[in-house]
Ligand SMILES: Nc1ncnc2c1ncn2[C@@H]1O[C@H](COP(=O)(O)OP(=O)(O)OP(=O)(O)O)[C@@H](O)[C@H]1O
């Protein structure tokens with residue numbers, strides 16, 4: 001059995017489990033990049049998305065100026081292709097992390113790459129909260145904090161989980177490109193070890209692992225969104 | 234002694250849009266007394282919601298003065314109350330809406346608890362109070378359900394419990410029954426009336442269903458195109474309205490239409506000894522067999538051409554359009570008799586006018 005596997009996937013086996021270019025190492029690198037940039041980019045995106053909704057003309061703290069500034073920042077970052085962003089913010093990465101290459105260095109462009117995408121998604125999700133619900137909350141004397149926490153975030157929570165799922169999946173896609181700055185990961189495995197060296201079996205397995213990862217995120221996200229949704233009895 | 238609890242003076246609201254500006258409320262002055270159930274009726278877009286949202290400053294007016302209880306909230310084009318005080322004030326002005334506007338990711342009791350968040354009750358007392366409120370609206374058994382699991386009428390009752398959480402003196406109901414079937418509508422209206430009598434709650438009832446107003450209101454304002462065109466006691470509005478729109482709302486135009494139809498037929502040919510009258514009577518006089526009495530006592534024939542009975546709160550109000558036939562003297566006696574019996578008599582048309 002092991003013999004046959006070695007025949008079908010010779011290069012896959014050769015890569016090994018641990019060490020540089022090992023499968024386990026790559027999986028961990030992908031998870032590491034996804035997790036931390038999801039945290040940083042997620043917080044940033046949530047804050048920006050929330051700020052967009054709150055300062056909008058029909059928001060609870062309308063401010064045309066603030067809204068347009070935030071809106072422009074998000075739009076501009078969203079317009080930069082990720083692979084260019086990688087290079088473009090290298091000096092910033094250097095300042096923050098101390099190096100421009102490696103898995104940790106990739107967190108800076110990944111976070112900055114994903115946050116505008118997430119911010120827009122959060123904006124849409126929060127906008128799904130009916131304005132009447134906010135008025136009702138105001139009519140019982142709710143503070144702005146109450147409205148943000150108990151109305152916007154809580155009422156839209158399953159929407160938020162859905163958009164978070166979508167964002168996580170596209171973030172996994174972005175981590176593949178981070179291989180370009182030596183961040184490693186499954187994407188890098190597929191390109192550097194598989195595609196560039198004509199080792200198609202490596203590309204195949206790496207892709208399969210990415211797919212499995214995406215599937216897990218999707219299933220988990222769908223499940224959470226469903227059990228946290230009480231809008232329809 | 235009546236005490237004004239909501240005082241809106243010369244309130245205007247203009248919405249500035251990109252191109253046009255919409256004047257949703259135009260120079261409206263209304264004073265609502267403590268304990269009133271104050272109906273505000275008007276067609277869609279008349280400005281009813283905009284007007285009442287001004288009461289708790291969910292909507293800032295463009296100009297005017299707003300006083301609720303002893304507190305002036307708005308004067309001289311600006312809020313004259315701090316944000317914090319306004320929040321406290323809002324807790325004393327409950328509000329319910331057409332689409333309930335509950336928190337759908339929170340249980341029924343959490344919805345009520347949300348309104349108590351800033352009360353100085355501890356968690357246990359809060360829970361107890363929320364449960365008491367739910368009990369008041371007959372929903373204690375649904376405390377742990379989510380709103381989506383309830384019927385529309387039940388959801389509205391949750392909204393009422395939430396609105397009453399901070400023991401408000403005022404409850405504003407903006408089309409609260411418009412999304413409900415007749416049975417639930419009446420249940421909610423009766424609940425509002427009960428709260429009005431039991432708690433002395435002042436209710437502002439916005440609706441386009443005249444039946445709701447008839448059932449529980451004691452005063453009515455009619456709005457059209459941002460203006461309050463007529464205002465008065467329920468009986469007044471029903472029996473003595475002047476504006477065509479008001480008449481349309483209270484159904485008085487039905488009688489006028491009957492008259493108009495008859496004008497073509499035989500009313501135009503009123504004899505010199507005939508007179509057309511509108512008779513409005515209340516309560517016990519309704520049951521009096523008028524036609525018989527008039528003929529027996531005054532030798533006046535009464536021919537009823539239109540008749541309608543309304544129930545306004547507890548009062549039964551009858552409207553008859555009649556043609557009286559008899560000698561001048563007898564007709565006058567009959568009219569005096571009617572007036573003495575507390576019947577409102579309005580002359581529509583007299584036969585001798587045509588001949589005079
Ligand atoms: N936020 C707003 N911005 C612009 N125009 C508005 C706004 N709110 C209301 N209006 C306009 O003001 C007018 C009055 O609206 P309002 O909602 O007060 O009417 P309404 O009498 O409550 O009607 P309905 O019975 O349909 O609820 C309408 O012409 C409406 O389009």
Ligand SMILES: [Mg+2]
Nearest residue numbers: 281282283408
């Ligand atoms: Mg309205």
